[in-house]
Amino acid sequence: MKTYIQYKKATDHISKPFAFLDIDLLDDNILQILNHSSNKKIRIASKSIRCVPVLKRIMEKSDRFQGVMCYSAPEAVFLSEHGFDDLLLGYPITDKNYITSIVEKIREGKQITFMVDCFKHIKLIEDTVKDENIKIPVCIDVDMSLVYPKFRFGVYRSPLRSVHEIHQLIYTIQQSKQLKLDGFMGYEAQIAGIGDQVKGKHLKNSVVQLLKKQSIEQIKEKRAEIIDSINEYDLSFRFVNGGGTGSLASTCKEEVITEVTVGSGFFSPLLFDSYKEFQYKPAAGFALEIVRIPKENIFTCTGGGYVASGATGKDKLPAPYLPEKTKLHSLEGAGEVQTPILYKGEENLDMGDPIFFRHSKSGELCERFNQLYCISNGEVVDEFLTYRGEGKCFL
Ligand SMILES: Cc1ncc(COP(=O)(O)O)c(C=O)c1O
Structure with a gap:
C-alpha cells in the first residue's frame, strides 16, 4: 500500500488536478493477470485504458498479449497507425464511412476484425467492399446471458443465442466472396462485470454469487456446444474470445477459449475492489x-x-x-x-x-x-x- 506522504512528495511540483499512474502497481497487476490466465492469450480491452504508452507497456511484457479489443472504428485506425496490429472491433459498426476506413487499413495489410451478430452487419460490410478481391475477417458475437422466465442475468448486446442461429450466420459468411470467419466472441458480463463481495450488501452478494456459479457452468456448456457443433464442419477460424477482468479465472478454465479479454484489471478502479476471486492493486x-x-x-x-x-x-x-x-x-x-x-x-x-x-x-x-x-x-x-x-x- 502506497502512503499519502509518498504520493504527495512525489507529485509536489505538479499543478492539480492531475491524473497519475503508479507504474510499479501497474506492473504488479500485469504480472498477476498473466498468472491468472492459465497460459491463454490475452486481448487488451482498450476502452479500459485509453492511453497508447500504457497499451504499449502492457503489450511489451509478454507475447501472450495477443492484440487489442478496440471500442470504435476511428480508434482502431488510430491504433493501427501507432503500430498496433491484430485489432478486434469489440462492437458492431454500421457507419459506412467507418467501415470504409477499416477496410482501407485491411487492404494495407493490417489485421483488423469486424464484429457481427446479424445479417445486416454482414451486408453492410459486403456492400462496402463490393467486388473487390479481398477477404474481410469477421467475428461472431454470441449472447452469453442467462435468461429465466421473468429475469435476465446478463446484458443486451448480441441477439444470437441458439446454435441454429449461429450456424445460419456462419453459412452466410461462408457463402460470401468478401468475408471470412475469423473468430467467435461471447462476453459473460454477468460474471465479469458484477461485483460479488460488495461492502454492506451481504444478501445481494449471496444471490449474485449463486447466480454466477450457475452461470459459469451454463456458459461453459453453451460455449463448448457451439464450438463443437462448428468443429463438425471442419471450419477454420483463429480464435474464441471470452471474458473480462472479473471472469478471468472461470473463463480461462474453459477448454474451447483461446483468448480472454482484460482491460480494467490493469488500472483496477473502485468497482473491481468488490470481487471475491481476486484483488488487483489501485494503479x-x-x-x-x-x-x-x-x-x-x-x-x-x-x-x-x-x-x-x-x-x-x-x-x-x-x-x-x-x-x-x-x-x-x-x-x-x-x-x-x-x-x-x-x-x-x-x-x-x-x-x-x-x-x-x-x-x-x-x-x-x-x-x-x-x-x-x-x-x-x-x-x-x-x-x-x-x-x-x-x-x-x-x-
Ligand atoms: C466485449 C467485452 N469484452 C470484455 C470486456 C471486459 O473489459 P474489462 O476487463 O475492462 O472489464 C468488456 C467490457 O465491457 C466488453 O464489452
Whole structure:
C-alpha cells in the first residue's frame, strides 16, 4: 500500500488536478493477470485504458498479449497507425464511412476484425467492399446471458443465442466472396462485470454469487456446444474470445477459449475492489487540491465530478482514498467544480494539499485528463499522453 506522504512528495511540483499512474502497481497487476490466465492469450480491452504508452507497456511484457479489443472504428485506425496490429472491433459498426476506413487499413495489410451478430452487419460490410478481391475477417458475437422466465442475468448486446442461429450466420459468411470467419466472441458480463463481495450488501452478494456459479457452468456448456457443433464442419477460424477482468479465472478454465479479454484489471478502479476471486492493486487515480476549509474536518477541493457511466448509483462516484479515512460528503458527492471531503485522520491537511482519488471505472479517467503522471519508487518518472491528450475523443 502506497502512503499519502509518498504520493504527495512525489507529485509536489505538479499543478492539480492531475491524473497519475503508479507504474510499479501497474506492473504488479500485469504480472498477476498473466498468472491468472492459465497460459491463454490475452486481448487488451482498450476502452479500459485509453492511453497508447500504457497499451504499449502492457503489450511489451509478454507475447501472450495477443492484440487489442478496440471500442470504435476511428480508434482502431488510430491504433493501427501507432503500430498496433491484430485489432478486434469489440462492437458492431454500421457507419459506412467507418467501415470504409477499416477496410482501407485491411487492404494495407493490417489485421483488423469486424464484429457481427446479424445479417445486416454482414451486408453492410459486403456492400462496402463490393467486388473487390479481398477477404474481410469477421467475428461472431454470441449472447452469453442467462435468461429465466421473468429475469435476465446478463446484458443486451448480441441477439444470437441458439446454435441454429449461429450456424445460419456462419453459412452466410461462408457463402460470401468478401468475408471470412475469423473468430467467435461471447462476453459473460454477468460474471465479469458484477461485483460479488460488495461492502454492506451481504444478501445481494449471496444471490449474485449463486447466480454466477450457475452461470459459469451454463456458459461453459453453451460455449463448448457451439464450438463443437462448428468443429463438425471442419471450419477454420483463429480464435474464441471470452471474458473480462472479473471472469478471468472461470473463463480461462474453459477448454474451447483461446483468448480472454482484460482491460480494467490493469488500472483496477473502485468497482473491481468488490470481487471475491481476486484483488488487483489501485494503479491509477487523480489528485485534487484543497482550496478552502469551510469547517473543521471539511476540506473542499477544486473539481472532482468524474462520475462513471452505467446505471446510476453511488458506486459510480469516484472516492478519495489517500489520506486514508477521507470520505465524500453524502449530500454533495463529487462536484462539478467543488468537492468537499470529510477527514478526521492524523494528517495535518492544509490548503494547497492534495487529496488522491480513485475513479469508479477504468477507461473514463483518461477521458478527463491530458496525461498520466507516472510514479515509480516515490518519484514521477514519466508522463504518458492519454487519448484525450493526443486530441482524440472516440466515445
Ligand atoms: C466485449 C467485452 N469484452 C470484455 C470486456 C471486459 O473489459 P474489462 O476487463 O475492462 O472489464 C468488456 C467490457 O465491457 C466488453 O464489452
